[in-house]
Amino acid sequence: MTAPIRLYDSMRRQKVPFEPLVPGKVGVYVCGPTTYAPAHIGHAYSAIAFDTVRRSLEFLGWDVTYVRNVTDIDDKIIKRAHETGEDPFAMSAHFADTYNQDMARFNVRPPTIEPKVTGHIPQIIALVERLVANGHAYAVDGDVYYEVEKFPPYGKLSGQTLDELKDGARIGVDERKKNPADFALWKSAKPGEPSWDSPWGKGRPGWHIECSAMTVTHLGETFDIHAGGKDLIFPHHENEIAQSQGADGEGTFARYWLHNGFLNFEGVKMSKSLGNVFNCDQIADAVGGEALRYFCVKHHYRSPVDFEVEVTVDGQPFDPIKHAGRDKQVRFYSLEAADRELAKFYETLAKVDAFMATGGDGGTGAYAPGAEDLLPAARDALADDFNAPVVVASLHASLTLANKLLESGKGIDKEMRRRTLGKLAKDMRTAGGAIGVFTQEPAAYLAERRARLVKAKNIDVAAVEAAIAERAAARAAKDFARGDEIRKRLGEMGVALHDLQGGTDWSVQD
Ligand SMILES: [Zn+2]
The missing domain is CATH 3.40.50.620 (HUPs)
Structure with missing residues (x-):
């Protein structure tokens, strides 16, 4: 049909x-x-x-x-x-x-x-x-x-x-x-x-x-x-x-x-002399390819889009004459924000996948209110001149509902909770796929993102892993004060710890 x-x-x-x-x-x-x-x-x-x-x-x-x-x-x-x-x-x-x-x-x-x-x-x-x-x-x-x-x-x-x-x-x-x-x-x-x-x-x-x-x-x-x-x-x-x-x-x-529509850089069009012609591989290396995709589909394809970026040389705004031939530092602020938002979706998808792996799919029956809204909303939006931003808004509503159900099973039947989370994750991938996002395995996306942020923030991975091992040993010896101290120290470096069944994972906060 x-x-x-x-x-x-x-x-x-x-x-x-x-x-x-x-x-x-x-x-x-x-x-x-x-x-x-x-x-x-x-x-x-x-x-x-x-x-x-x-x-x-x-x-x-x-x-x-x-x-x-x-x-x-x-x-x-x-x-x-x-x-x-x-x-x-x-x-x-x-x-x-x-x-x-x-x-x-x-x-x-x-x-x-x-x-x-x-x-x-x-x-x-x-x-x-x-x-x-x-x-x-x-x-x-x-x-x-x-x-x-x-x-x-x-x-x-x-x-x-x-x-x-x-x-x-x-x-x-x-x-x-x-x-x-x-x-x-x-x-x-x-x-x-x-x-x-x-x-x-x-x-x-x-x-x-x-x-x-x-x-x-x-x-x-x-x-x-x-x-x-x-x-x-x-x-x-x-x-x-x-x-x-x-x-x-x-x-x-x-x-x-x-x-x-056109892509504008803070109101100005792209041009070599302004230093704002960015190659695709440069962008994908800096923020991940899917961040640009996500940024694009947050805007309607016909609208002109403003793109926030900062180009500097030694901390000074890039000047095409003064800085000719020099290495430029580029911050893609719009894309960094898109990547942070995208990471929230992938983190939730990873959590739902992990939750679903611990039991059944919840069988058949009714879903929690709101769980069935996404696909019809995506269909209506895309049938109306390919309105992808409306799909993104609906995906956010599903994300909020999934997080609420992940956090607490209060006031909801156990099987219905499971069933609803399974449906939300499946439909988010389907609606996301219709606009070209959420096409990766969450673990692969999150690992790639962490590697990128580790590099950008100059984090010593071996030191982080040694600290995590030290914390695990301290906690095993019931020295919780030492464990908390290590967590705090890593937090100051921009590293967040996630205690999971079977071990501790970590991510970089940006
Ligand atoms: Zn042609």
Whole structure:
């Protein structure tokens, strides 16, 4: 059974009911990365947003085909490879691999299909030939341009008129273009550049044409949802529409458009000169990948998000000129807070798992009040334009109830308590999975987090373990004063002890 959904369509500029082309199935195309450098937080933010959409759709019973492309030939790739002396294809393949490794750390699943531009050159050439043949494009000296005047709806997605676009494109205009807003479908090769044979001579595709060729190859002339970052609306998505509908007619191509909001760093956009472009591996190493995931799903995918971070050099705020080339210290305050919140969920899940392991599952029967609220609330929220923050709020309600039941069995039937805790933990994992959190074993997450905090706080693990052994010996000898003294000393170092059946565990307080 698929649940009906409503989504905000950027083309219609309103929330609309989603009607699939084929009942029960959804085809989604997301513009993926251009692979010429390590992925940064902006890439992760967009990938997480649409992975959450995909997981939500699956949670709601839809059969999703999720296509995310890789731009593996492009001006930026050629430029970068030229600078580093690498082979452009080997370099882009390397960064495509590291992109997927990075995304996996944020619980972003690999797409169903991951097409690459270099694997679609014949389809791209055929599409450009059709556009030339039907008068939407023209060739000049080995280049091919799309003639925007020939496509009257041009500008509809971004809400601009052709006159405005012409004015905007006047600076540094190429005299060979019929209209300043015309854009390249095929670029003739310069000496030493990678190229393919074409009816217009040796060359390579322009950026936009690849998505028109790949969507039709993998999802058909018309498909359900096209997604991407807000920064792609113009010109990239506008041009995709012009190309695809120019070839296949109006009414074809994407039926719904989803765009995610920007990530802002305390009100300013990401930029290298401000020192706030953070690579994915840097973030995942600093706070754990799931903390970024959790931070993202606490915000609606369309909202702009403010991200609190502090970059310093020797305790002074980072200055791009004064501190050029120096080692920067970075505190990801927003993500540290997210990680603390996430740890509370995992600690409770670990406690419930341990509790359930000591007895049965409580059998069948009624649950404590509130225990059955989570999944229906998650379904309603995700069916309403993928409202993940509402799911997070409901998860918090379940967390509170689970902790209450763990702390005390007072006023509740023993079996009902057990049954309810089992259900809460199971449903929290299910609802969490729909937005990409709580996918790890609690023990694995907590161990990884402890190791991270030990490193950040410079804690001597051997000394902590020796102190715990000393305390155990003191307590065995009934010297409880000594035991308490050791606990206090460790507490001052930021180490908290947890006495459990069979031994003492410890965690780092932050
Ligand atoms: Zn695209």
